[in-house]
Amino acid sequence: MGHQGQNRRTIAKSVIAVVAMFGFGFALVPLYDVFCEVTGLNGKTRGQYSEAEAGKQQVDESRRVRVQFIANNNESMPWEFRPVEFQIKVHPGAMAEVNYYAKNPTSKRMIAQAVPSLSPSEGTGYFHKTECFCFTSQTLEPGEEVLMPLRFVVDQALPDHLSTLTLSYTLFDQTEALLDVETENKNELAVR
Amino acid sequence: MSAVLDNPIHDEHEHHGPPKGIARWLFTTNHKDIGSMYLWFSFAMFLIGGCMALTIRAELFQPGLQLVEPEFFNQMTTMHGLIMVFGAVMPAFVGLANWLIPMMVGAPDMALPRMNNWSFWILPFAFGLLLSTLFMEGGGPNFGWTFYAPLSTTYAPDTVTYFIFGVHMMGISSIMGAINVVATILNMRAPGMTLMKMPLFVWTWLITAFLLIAVMPVLAGVVTMMLMDVHFGTSFFDAAGGGDPVLFQHVFWFFGHPEVYIMILPAFGVVSQIIPTFSRKPLFGYHSMVYAVASIAILSFIVWAHHMFTVGMPLFGELFFMYATMLIAVPTGVKVFNWVTTMFRGSLTFEAPMLFSIAFVILFTIGGFSGLMLAIAPSDFQYHDTYFVVAHFHYVLVPGAIFGIFAAVYYWLPKWCGNMYSETLAKWHFWMSFVGMNLAFFPMHFLGLAGMPRRIPDYALQFADFNSISSVGAFTFGATQLLFLYLVIQAIRSGKPATDQVWEGAEGLEWTIPSPAPYHTFSTPPEIK
Numbered sequence: 151m152g153h154q155g156q157n158r159r160t161i162a163k164s165v166i167a168v169v170a171m172f173g174f175g176f177a178l179v180p181l182y183d184v185f186c187e188v189t190g191l192n193g194k195t196r197g198q199y200s201e202a203e204a205g206k207q208q209v210d211e212s213r214r215v216r217v218q219f220i221a222n223n224n225e226s227m228p229w230e231f232r233p234v235e236f237q238i239k240v241h242p243g244a245m246a247e248v249n250y251y252a253k254n255p256t257s258k259r260m261i262a263q264a265v266p267s268l269s270p271s272e273g274t275g276y277f278h279k280t281e282c283f284c285f286t287s288q289t290l291e292p293g294e295e296v297l298m299p300l301r302f303v304v305d306q307a308l309p310d311h312l313s314t315l316t317l318s319y320t321l322f323d324q325t326e327a328l329l330d331v332e333t334e335n336k337n338e339l340a341v342r
Numbered sequence: 343m344s345a346v347l348d349n350p351i352h353d354e355h356e357h358h359g360p361p362k363g364i365a366r367w368l369f370t371t372n373h374k375d376i377g378s379m380y381l382w383f384s385f386a387m388f389l390i391g392g393c394m395a396l397t398i399r400a401e402l403f404q405p406g407l408q409l410v411e412p413e414f415f416n417q418m419t420t421m422h423g424l425i426m427v428f429g430a431v432m433p434a435f436v437g438l439a440n441w442l443i444p445m446m447v448g449a450p451d452m453a454l455p456r457m458n459n460w461s462f463w464i465l466p467f468a469f470g471l472l473l474s475t476l477f478m479e480g481g482g483p484n485f486g487w488t489f490y491a492p493l494s495t496t497y498a499p500d501t502v503t504y505f506i507f508g509v510h511m512m513g514i515s516s517i518m519g520a521i522n523v524v525a526t527i528l529n530m531r532a533p534g535m536t537l538m539k540m541p542l543f544v545w546t547w548l549i550t551a552f553l554l555i556a557v558m559p560v561l562a563g564v565v566t567m568m569l570m571d572v573h574f575g576t577s578f579f580d581a582a583g584g585g586d587p588v589l590f591q592h593v594f595w596f597f598g599h600p601e602v603y604i605m606i607l608p609a610f611g612v613v614s615q616i617i618p619t620f621s622r623k624p625l626f627g628y629h630s631m632v633y634a635v636a637s638i639a640i641l642s643f644i645v646w647a648h649h650m651f652t653v654g655m656p657l658f659g660e661l662f663f664m665y666a667t668m669l670i671a672v673p674t675g676v677k678v679f680n681w682v683t684t685m686f687r688g689s690l691t692f693e694a695p696m697l698f699s700i701a702f703v704i705l706f707t708i709g710g711f712s713g714l715m716l717a718i719a720p721s722d723f724q725y726h727d728t729y730f731v732v733a734h735f736h737y738v739l740v741p742g743a744i745f746g747i748f749a750a751v752y753y754w755l756p757k758w759c760g761n762m763y764s765e766t767l768a769k770w771h772f773w774m775s776f777v778g779m780n781l782a783f784f785p786m787h788f789l790g791l792a793g794m795p796r797r798i799p800d801y802a803l804q805f806a807d808f809n810s811i812s813s814v815g816a817f818t819f820g821a822t823q824l825l826f827l828y829l830v831i832q833a834i835r836s837g838k839p840a841t842d843q844v845w846e847g848a849e850g851l852e853w854t855i856p857s858p859a860p861y862h863t864f865s866t867p868p869e870i871k
Binding site: 153156157160161164165167168169171172174175176178179182189191224263265271320322323324327 | 453454517520521524525528529530555556557558559560561562563564567575578581582583584586589592593596597655656659
């Protein structure tokens with residue numbers, strides 16, 4: 151039967167297509183991140199910016215940009231979480247530092263992760279953080295309170311029509327997800 | 343040497359009738375048997391999903407909570423959607439493909455008969471898994487058929503794992519079915535049957551099969567990511583761990599939009615077979631029909647985000663997806679124009695298949711227009727997640743996909759079982775379905791425009807009248823389907839014998855073989871002029 155050879159080829163091609171599309175579904179995850187990072191959509195700010203790079207920025211004394219700070223707790227997150235200053239004005243190119251306040255009012259040790267989002271999304275490429283509490287997770291003992299620093303510079307190339315940038319942090323409870331990892335690490339150390 | 347070995351195997355295949363008893367159905371590789379099983383399975387799912395819809399409509403008959411708990415109501419809306427999409431509409435079309443494609447292209451069977459058996463028999467297990475969750479602690483899936491994360495991950499009932507594996511299994515079944523269809527159409531056509539001579543039903547199924555192969559793996563991927571988020575501590579859709587819930591919507595609708603065409607393209611094929619028969623004219627614009635279906639299929643890959651206009655997209659994205667969506671109206675308009683033109687000055691008669699096909703053309707167009715309204719991004723903010731959306735997709739799926747399936751069953755049933763159905767009962771079935779369906783879904787347009795949100799068990803008092811009308815229509819439509827079951831069984835058992843051609847104007851290879859179609863057809867390929 152001549153059909154069998156043809157069928158086998160059709161099956162082979164189809165199976166390759168199926169596997170490729172299954173892979174494509176997963177490839178959408180990094181593609182989505184790259185797309186968001188390139189376009190600044192979704193307000194995703196980029197990772198850590200080096201101090202040296204930030205120092206190279208020329209301070210633009212001719213204008214000031216308003217930077218607003220917002221804090222949100224994700225559902226069921228009991229921490230007190232707020233910015234110390236709600237708004238500051240900075241010259242583009244100049245380094246600025248603000249603090250966020252956090253307190254764990256519960257009677258157990260908790261781990262939190264802050265996730266940033268910047269609005270308008272057009273500005274994400276011009277907002278550089280040299281230090282941020284969002285780069286790592288935060289662990290607080292029962293009743294502990296902390297001031298968490300954020301150092302940033304607004305790029306001198308920020309388009310003129312952007313006069314306000316709003317930075318929002320959402321605090322997520324990561325205790326369950328991360329406590330296990332922590333104990334595991336400790337156990338490993340103990341074994342060693 | 344090999345000839346000696348081949349002979350006994352070959353002889354075994356030359357039996358003339360099916361074996362008796364349950365073994366026939368368990369082990370069959372015959373495309374007609376498998377087609378029948380698919381159709382009966384899908385009808386059973388249609389009734390189960392229908393009962394869930396009636397539970398919803400009974401609760402919504404009056405404002406206030408009367409019959410079910412809100413939690414159970416959510417399970418009903420979710421399961422109704424899943425069962426109807428994956429259990430009723432898709433298997434019904436695969437059943438039609440099994441019965442008809444080999445007979446239409448002059449092939450003795452599907453290209454991969456053993457796999458065909460497997461792809462059917464996975465389905466009862468997949469849906470057994472899915473339906474069993476309703477009886478488990480915590481209840482079944484309650485996050486809507488679109489299972490948006492984090493509702494379906496962080497906040498899902500424990501049974502979500504059963505749902506995920508159920509989706510995996512039905513996905514495998516669909517993919518195998520699609521590969522089979524592609525192999526049959528590409529490799530098994532009778533000599534002389536060029537691609538552009540194929541009946542439109544075959545064409546639409548070929549394109550549907552490509553869509554299935556392209557997007558079902560993406561669905562499998564997205565539920566796998568959910569599985570990993572729920573059980574293995576990954577954060578694909580969890581913002582706290584660096585993921586993004588909006589990503590879920592993008593990946594889901596990348597599958598979801600082609601999926602809605604998977605449910606409608608074979609119905610396009612069915613009415614393109616039926617309308618010429620009862621107009622006694624060849625189909626107007628065969629080539630443009632083929633190109634229109636292909637363009638719709640290609641466009642379906644670049645419009646997914648019109649399901650998520652309100653999620654927070656930049657203006658450019660809103661505009662792109664708005665215009666791309668509207669572009670689909672062009673090939674769809676070509677198709678509607680061709681169907682109407684085929685009927686124009688034809689010698690029309692109105693047997694049940696034709697009635698369902700004409701209703702399809704009219705009502706599907708209404709659904710298409712409400713789709714255009716939803717495509718307009720700025721006004722979609724008003725319609726989003728309201729009953730207007732529910733009205734829209736029920737108008738394209740019920741008088742679209744479901745009426746297409748009814749039309750196909752009436753049209754080809756005499757060929758399958760050798761007997762005519764009762765035209766009187768069929769007309770009752772048509773008119774009761776037509777009235778019931780419009781009564782059920784038309785008021786939902788008004789409800790949605792007035793602001794009634796979807797997926798709620800209770801509503802504000804001003805929506806009461808339209809909701810009670812809608813419920814009356816839904817129960818009319820639902821009850822009428824029992825009449826359909828009765829008349830199909832009556833036709834199989836005691837209908838008047840049908841002629842080989844069955845319908846006066848019917849053309850195509852399937853009408854050249856005897857009625858009922860013998861167990862094996864086209865063992866030697868027919869000659870196509």
